[in-house]
Amino acid sequence: MESFGSFRRKFSPWNDPTAKPFISFENIVKKFDDVTVVDNLSLNIFNREFFALLGASGSGKSTLLRMLAGFEEPTSGRIMLDGQDLRGIPPYKRPVNMMFQSYALFPHMTVEANIAFGLKQDGMAKSEIEDRVAEMLKLVKLEKYSKRKPHQLSGGQRQRVALARAVAKRPKVLLLDEPLGALDKKLREETQFELMDLQMKLGLTFVVVTHDQEEAMTMADRIAVMDKGQIMQVATPAEVYEAPSSKFVADFIGNVNIMAGEVTHYANGEAEIHCAADNLSIRTLTKKELSVGQQVWYAVRPEKITISREAPDDIAVNALRGELWDIAYFGDMNVFHVRMTNGRTFKVASMNAMRKTDDPLGYDEQVWVSFENNAGMVLVD
Template sequence: MAQQPIRKPTRLEPWQDPAQVPYVRIERVTKRFGDFLAVDDVSLDIHRGEFFALLGGSGSGKSTLLRMLAGFEPLTEGRIFIDGADMAGIPPYERPVNMMFQSYALFPHMSVEQNVAFGLKQDRLPRGEIRDRVAEMLELVQLAPFAKRRPHQLSGGQKQRVALARSLAKRPKLLLLDEPLGALDKRLREQTQFELVNLQEKLGVTFIVVTHDQEEAMTMASRIAVMNHGAVTQVGTPTEVYEYPNSRFVAEFIGSVNLFEGRVVEDEPDHALIRSADAGCDLYVSHAAPAPVGSTVHVAVRPEKIALSKEPPAEADGRNTARGVVREIAYLGDVSIYLVELASGKTVRVTATNLARRADLPVSWDDEVTLTWRPFAGVVLTR
């Protein structure tokens, strides 16, 4: 999982402060295309200066919601406010918004600087101001030496930065980005994620990005709204949605996860005990279960939180301790992924950091192993 850039600490984030007024307010927005429900009663508050991500798979409604924010799609129901103003009936060109498309939509017959200047010329800004602002934007995205080039003479990453400079040149209060890194290769995409975060923090512009890439959202966003079938299933910081998913869908969509089905046999304020035939052991979780004793639940455990060894650790008490056989190993350089088959037939995924070289790893195919994890590693899910 990609690591999130370290952000400057604050005492209270805007979304945690009841005195803060959201910059973008989406109130019970619904969008239907005939009988198809694309966006289903979505409400979101997004604050000034946030890097907010709408994350979901194909058909989840994220791009439709973005287009309604931009004014390209009318709402079926609900209201959208930007900086306190109701956007009902406001056309795209009158909204304090700019949008950067996945295709970048650069004009092939124009140079880089002409592409960046296009919107400013449409607004009939003075020639000197256009020149200064274009130079500022190209310097900001580190493309000043390429000002005279045409789009076909640029790499994918350079085209992406030209499109970004053009979007920012008009100094929008809100920038909408629709899958902005989708056309880039993996290495360039990872590099550009950090560049976007640094640029957004430097400018203080509110960014809303649509993406299907969980690592992209985790790396860039201050908060994430996970969408499924047109509805928002969870909103939170990257840490919150990864460590504390509120449903099996979120747990499985954000990263890799092991889900163990079981029955609640003990529920106290500081812990819950789940009896699981799936795992072949009792699962001890260091938080109360959101379901009464006797209920069927699932316990989510991330692969990197499971320890793998040939012998049970001395402190193991049988809880959160499963035995199985290594069926597959994937060596990825920095980590290895182990697929372990338990006696129940369930396959458990374990991720281990490669502290030793591949030939020196202590566990191999068909080895019998013990899997253990701490009480804080599990999350009880009821849906």
């Protein structure tokens, strides 16, 4: 039997020009009175994909999910699901189910009764309901808790009950609206992997709405980064992080140092960018076609930067001198804030790969920050 990991490595229908989208948002506009919350948005999602809509509050991600569920109708445009136009189809007749952040469990019902509720509403035979509930309890590893009520469960257990109830009807698509927001950090991290495994076992399409970047980066096959009702980039987590399409995406995803500059030299994929405000010239490699005099941004992630007391030996690297202003210790890594003479603060992340506690860098020390010419990204938008 092929492993989930093997399947995930090969799964990329968005790269296949012959693959047909399972869900299509076509030129969707949604207005509430005079306010446009989704602005002429088009998006394709493929069967069995774990897809994340990621954005800040007010970006339109939850509205998009609610339109797919049928709780809202688009002002214009159409939504297609498995070849069917969803316009006018009420929520209870759509082959989708939704799991809410609050879980919305019935407090007076047992775990098994909560899971069975939707099946009873659909008129399924009693024996079939019992079999399906048993299957769902086993799937979410709650067989021993079937007779308990929600208040007798932990937050993680309630989350799994809500998930079991949502998939019990075997929808074509499961919609998850901030599904892990009520869990503590450690449980949230554990549940992310449980959701990924569950999605693979069920073979369903999952669409999750979240404002949590780590959550989206961990679980999703692809991410749509949203802002003001529009999609800024759709790509895999690695592509969104390592090759953002714009300054907005680079700044929104993770930590980053961004500098505005002007291209002073470009030839054969090598560029020099002068950042006047930082009194700094950066040498970089880039796949973008640039022209001398072009205004760009240069972005470099904190973990791509080296911090040291001594100047780097390699004169080819980009190096700056500054004062160590702040230090944050996270156990697995240190985060340093280095203040330059011009007032800019560079964020530097250093992994604690070894148990090294002797002679650590300290506050107010003069240090060097340096990065290779392939460490950063040139952004033109």
